[in-house]
Amino acid sequence: MKPIQVGLLGIGVVGSGTFNVLQRNQEEIKRRAGRGIEITMVADLNVARAQELVGPGVTVVNDARAVIANPDIDIVIELIGGYGIAKTLVLEAIAAGKHVVTANKALLAVHGTEIFAAASAKGVMVAFEAAVAGGIPIIKALREGLTANRIQWIAGIINGTTNFILSEMRDKGLDFAVVLKEAQRLGYAEADPTFDIEGVDAAHKATLMSAIAFGIPVQFDKAYIEGITKLGAADIKYAEQLGYRIKLLGITKRRFGNAAQGTSDGIELRVHPCLVPAKRLIANVEGAMNAVVVNGDAVGNTLYYGKGAGSEPTASAVIADLVDITRLESADPLHRVPHLAFQPNAMSDLAVLPMSEVVTSYYLRLRVADETGVLAKVTGILAESGISIDAVLQREADEVAGNSGVPQTDVIILTHDCQEAKMNTAIVHMQALPSVLEPITRIRKEELA
Numbered sequence: 001m002k003p004i005q006v007g008l009l010g011i012g013v014v015g016s017g018t019f020n021v022l023q024r025n026q027e028e029i030k031r032r033a034g035r036g037i038e039i040t041m042v043a044d045l046n047v048a049r050a051q052e053l054v055g056p057g058v059t060v061v062n063d064a065r066a067v068i069a070n071p072d073i074d075i076v077i078e079l080i081g082g083y084g085i086a087k088t089l090v091l092e093a094i095a096a097g098k099h100v101v102t103a104n105k106a107l108l109a110v111h112g113t114e115i116f117a118a119a120s121a122k123g124v125m126v127a128f129e130a131a132v133a134g135g136i137p138i139i140k141a142l143r144e145g146l147t148a149n150r151i152q153w154i155a156g157i158i159n160g161t162t163n164f165i166l167s168e169m170r171d172k173g174l175d176f177a178v179v180l181k182e183a184q185r186l187g188y189a190e191a192d193p194t195f196d197i198e199g200v201d202a203a204h205k206a207t208l209m210s211a212i213a214f215g216i217p218v219q220f221d222k223a224y225i226e227g228i229t230k231l232g233a234a235d236i237k238y239a240e241q242l243g244y245r246i247k248l249l250g251i252t253k254r255r256f257g258n259a260a261q262g263t264s265d266g267i268e269l270r271v272h273p274c275l276v277p278a279k280r281l282i283a284n285v286e287g288a289m290n291a292v293v294v295n296g297d298a299v300g301n302t303l304y305y306g307k308g309a310g311s312e313p314t315a316s317a318v319i320a321d322l323v324d325i326t327r328l329e330s331a332d333p334l335h336r337v338p339h340l341a342f343q344p345n346a347m348s349d350l351a352v353l354p355m356s357e358v359v360t361s362y363y364l365r366l367r368v369a370d371e372t373g374v375l376a377k378v379t380g381i382l383a384e385s386g387i388s389i390d391a392v393l394q395r396e397a398d399e400v401a402g403n404s405g406v407p408q409t410d411v412i413i414l415t416h417d418c419q420e421a422k423m424n425t426a427i428v429h430m431q432a433l434p435s436v437l438e439p440i441t442r443i444r445k446e447e448l449a
């Protein structure tokens with residue numbers, strides 16, 4: 001059978017990795033796919049550099065549309081990124097009857113519903129293993145390996161840049177801004193790291209996992225997103241003393257409502273810094289590595305760990321998609337694995353819950369004047385709000401507050417689960433106490449048991 005022909009849009013770090021791994025392992029890949037897979041055409045704005053990377057046997061153009069228009073191309077790999085021209089080209093490739101492989105989480109998290117519908121109508125596949133956690137085959141695991149399960153929750157370290165920064169903050173006892181500068185100097189963080197440090201990149205990935213896990217449409221606009229920019233070295237240190245590590249987690253959970261507590265059924269979808277017990281494997285994932293824990297009702301907890309970015313790790317995921325498409329190309333489109341794991345006519349309309357309805361536990365740090373009755377007032381507010389305390393840590397008093405002559409101290413409180421709305425109200429009341437001297441730090445906590 002003639003090899004399947006692939007057109008590549010954008011040959012940067014991941015594109016060149018894909019080309020190299022495909023060449024290096026071509027014999028083995030052919031034995032697995034049942035057919036050769038060849039990149040025969042590349043579009044890149046820097047034609048000379050691209051031609052140098054792929055050699056004279058591959059056609060290189062600067063116009064992506066020339067690849068899409070080529071009738072010999074069976075699969076288009078989109079590695080341009082972003083929601084702009086990438087969206088137009090993906091939709092044009094689908095309209096031209098090409099299968100699409102993409103690593104573009106932003107595009108699918110925001111426009112996935114439109115793109116998957118267009119692909120289903122045209123009978124082509126859109127594969128995106130590389131869009132979540134780079135080389136870790138988490139999409140395959142969720143969509144196929146765990147298909148027997150009712151997925152209960154997923155929690156993942158799905159952004160390597162922020163995990164690297166948090167690891168450095170913990171190791172060296174430094175604050176966020178100092179470590180970010182160093183990470184940029186060393187090339188671990190982008191010159192504009194906004195999407196990474198503000199949690200947006202992780203939210204794109206969590207949105208995709210949520211859709212596949214629960215059979216709901218992709219709903220990036222409903223995700224709660226909080227990055228790591230406000231984390232201080234002190235909180236990392238206190239968390240450690242209490243037996244926790246702080247990680248930026250992408251979390252999605254199936255939530256069963258409880259009428260007595262005023263909660264409803266729904267899906268939680270959130271990205272924020274999170275205390276995780278130090279004894280959990282995921283708490284020990286350091287540096288730029290990624291890891292995802294998936295809890296299914298039959299299998300229990302499963303953990304997936306590996307490189308979430310980089311040339312060949314991401315190429316590993318792109319090529320896995322190429323092989324999948326090659327194997328399924330001649331299958332009836334209705335018998336292929338659905339894009340979002342569930343049949344398109346069997347999607348759930350379970351709502352993504354607003355953050356105020358999320359139920360979780362909390363770490364609170366209050367900078368207070370160390371005077372009689374402060375702790376009683378703070379714990380009194382929590383009790384009135386129906387929030388149960390799990391642990392309290394009070395540091396020795398240190399400096400003196402302003403001109404008051406009263407020493408200051410940090411009070412750290414861990415709570416049991418409560419609804420976010422209750423915690424919001426309690427924080428407003430605690431903040432209003434004259435003895436609370438600085439904005440209260442609130443970090444959510446997950447036991448992941």
Ligand code: HSE
Nearest residue numbers: 158159160161308309
């Ligand atoms: N910027 C991402 C990260 C890699 O730091 O993990 C690509 O998703």
